[in-house]
Amino acid sequence: MSQIPTLDIRRYDTDRDAFVAELGAAYREWGFAGINHHGIPQRLIDESYDVFKRFFALPDEVKRKYHVPGGGGARGYTPFGIETAKGAKHFDLKEFWHVGRELPPGSKYADVMPPNLWPDEVPDFRDKAYALYQALDQLGARVLCALALHIGLPENYFADKTNNGNSILRPIHYPPITADDIPNVRAGAHEDINFITLLVGASAAGLEVRAHNGDWVPFTADADTIVVNIGDMLQRLTNHVYPSTTHRVTNPPGEQARKPRYSTPFFLHPNPDFLIDVLPSCITPERPSRYPEPITAHGYLEERLREIKLR
Template identity: 75%
Template structure:
């Protein structure tokens, strides 16, 4: 519901307004950004020379199977914003349920059983990521708020960002601006689903550019939900996505956790 989204956003905005030294207390050293706070100037889009102009927080799955404990550490919560935990977990749960419904629809589209993804994502290492893009105060920064990239996971659900800047790369190779309506949830396909479907479902290349003029002086807030499979799920090309016209591009299977770690190194989080 909109109230649930607004409540979560209000808590996230309150956290990002805290002094930097307090926020940095929630940075988990050596944790690859898996939980808690990642400060400004760390994440860098793959193959980019410049870090992204953003800081963010990671909320993971709260009810965890012990066998995934190493891949899925416990959550961290900021005591300065007491409502942060409950509001973040409520939004996480709602988007996790919606994401499962989206995957059921995609399974049917791919000619798979409707519940194909259910037991492959029920302990998924999914992440809710509140992001703060601070105001840009000079005109000549080479960095952008988020460089061109594809998401790592299966699908991403994005609930209304607070300012313009999101652009999606079209099949013609043109950047198309996208502004979410207040009650719209954007769904992106990520690289894990692209790999699983042998590019039948291609991942969405997108970026967040710095808006022009005075609009760049405004902060931007965004909260994507990255839906991941269970860490031990083996990403192996689906047989019905291989044909004479589309031979398998990925003969070597890889676990979801192995793939995630490989990609985190590329974007400077590991």
């Protein structure tokens, strides 16, 4: 079976045409790729995971102080047993925290992008988490430059459409599994909502990607690799030229299930008022538009959050 490729993003500067072609081909085939030599210091990743683990180790009643009822999990803490993959019978086996963009005073997006919450009990959480947020935001922008070139758009096409995006850094804790017969999985089969997702430093195996033939393909990246996949918003914008591929996080076998798992995806979103309208360059006689009605990024996000029981 062919494997999901991992590519050196330094080649975007040294061998651009070849890198763009290979990255675009990976996304057309898989909707997933690994990116290495990305320039994000391992120390920042390690220190971020340290503060995340310290937060998740706090007593349940302390963590719940940072849960915002009715907030759709937009900021702060979402407890175990809430998020449920679209169409799934059982909730995911995880708890998580959301870090969003820090908006300047008077931003027109303040009504849909609430301010961040920060846990007092972990004093360095804010500095480490937001530094990682910014680093992944910048890396995501580089990946979008390459994808834009691959489909015949200007390199900086996405720059002013994502510079105030409602992007989310989501540290996740999957607690140890203590029963052998639970029907739940750590994260049910799903597609992401956003433009692209960057997954940094997953601490254990478990991520699986569904191939065209329906097989589940494990994708455990090397320590220095960030997994980047296409989300539904970019799939819709590109008329499925870039597919948003179904993926899941399975429960490990045996004693491995008794260990916690941590991972941190960064969900890169367009600006809330960006109109997701199929790109003309992605419409052909063989590929007619699947989405004649455009929708704003915020309107689409609200629809999807209701489906996964965060609204």
